[in-house]
Amino acid sequence: MRREYSGQALRAAAREAAHRAADRAAGQDHDGGFPAEDVADLARLGLLAGPVPRRAGGAGLGEEPGAADLAAVLRRVGAGSLALGRIYEGHVNALQLVARYGDAAQRETLFRDARDGHLFGVWNTEPGQGGLALRPEAGGFRLEGRKTFASGAGRITRALVTARTEPGAPPLMLVVPLAPDTRHDLSDWRAHGMRASATGALDFTGLRVGPETILGEPDDYHRQPHFSGGAWRFAAVQLGGIDAVLDAWRGHLAATGRGVDAHQLARLGEGALAAETAQLWVSRAAEIVAEDRLAPDAVVAYVNLARLAVERAGLEVLQLAQRSVGLQGFLRDHPLERLARDLATYLRQPAPDRALVGAAGHVLAAGAASGDLWADPGAAA
DSSP states (O other): OOOOOOHHHHHHHHHHHHHHHHHHHHHHOSTTOOOHHHHHHHHHTTOSSTTSOGGGTSOOTTTSGGGHHHHHHHHHHHHHOHHHHHHHHHHHHHHHHHHHHOOHHHHHHHHHHHHTTOOEEEEOOOOSSSBOEEEEETTEEEEEOEEEEETTTTTOSEEEEEEBSSTTSOOEEEEEEOOTTOSEEOTTOOOSSOGGGOOEEEEOTTOEEOGGGEESSTTGGGOTTHHHHTHHHHHHHHHHHHHHHHHHHHHHHHHHTGGGSHHHHHHHHHHHHHHHHHHHHHHHHHHHHHHOOSOHHHHHHHHHHHHHHHHHHHHHHHHHHHHHHGGGGGSTTSHHHHHHHHHHHHTOOSOHHHHHHHHHHHHHHOOSOGGGTTOOTTSOO
């Protein structure tokens, strides 16, 4: 029997999952931690199957006009637990790549896996030496090498990874089935925050896969605007982390009676302004990517600015909240302490300077007036 989905039901499911995740998050905050019960909630509530297209028995989460439901779900899950949000965003990313590049048989198999509760992830980062390679052999391929900074290591059972058949060749995507609690090493992940994300290395050496695991054509993974444009999803999760910090800060001011102080109110007002600014950027970025009406370089430029706007908002809210709460916010029994560590860590995304310079280059070269840089080309002047 197929589950009936609606945007409202998906948002309610995300709210329930986030509430439960927030209650468990402190207990998961240790090296090697992982939100296993929270992922089980995502499966139970239909959110693991949510990104599967409707025609394949899912909710089509992200297919709706403007991707507003997906943005709201990612934000809400991130507010409950940034570690869970990071894992879920990778799951969504993987299924969107399957929908875009998979053939009919791959889509049928992998979407069924998602409906059955398998957790997907996207792992692209590699060590300087020993990156993932595909070695042809009879009937398929043998994998050699590792992926690093792989969130959900040892827990992801369907890993979408990039691999090369030879050095310098364009990478191929493949979806590799993995047994849980195998091939992973979490010993190098001793991060300030996001300790419950089970981030580590995966050694694929010796694993044999068939040609049916290869998704799309060489270098499809990096095709624009989808590669860089997808950054709006992690920005939506970060926005949820900003919400959680803001809520902990507000709760502290209310509980201590310090909210009557004009200076504290001014800080809180600045924090609310930053959070809402981030929300507006995320909403518009999700809409631009979903509508797919702008040129790829314009989409990438806007999303790069959006991710940086969210980063700036997050850093501002962190600074304001920690100054407002004071030393108590750095004590481990205070709600703000873990939330701040997780957000500060998750805000560190790759190549922010390159993202800014690239977006600025687009702005400089664009022939349109500043107010029309990201206007719908089909709209009337």
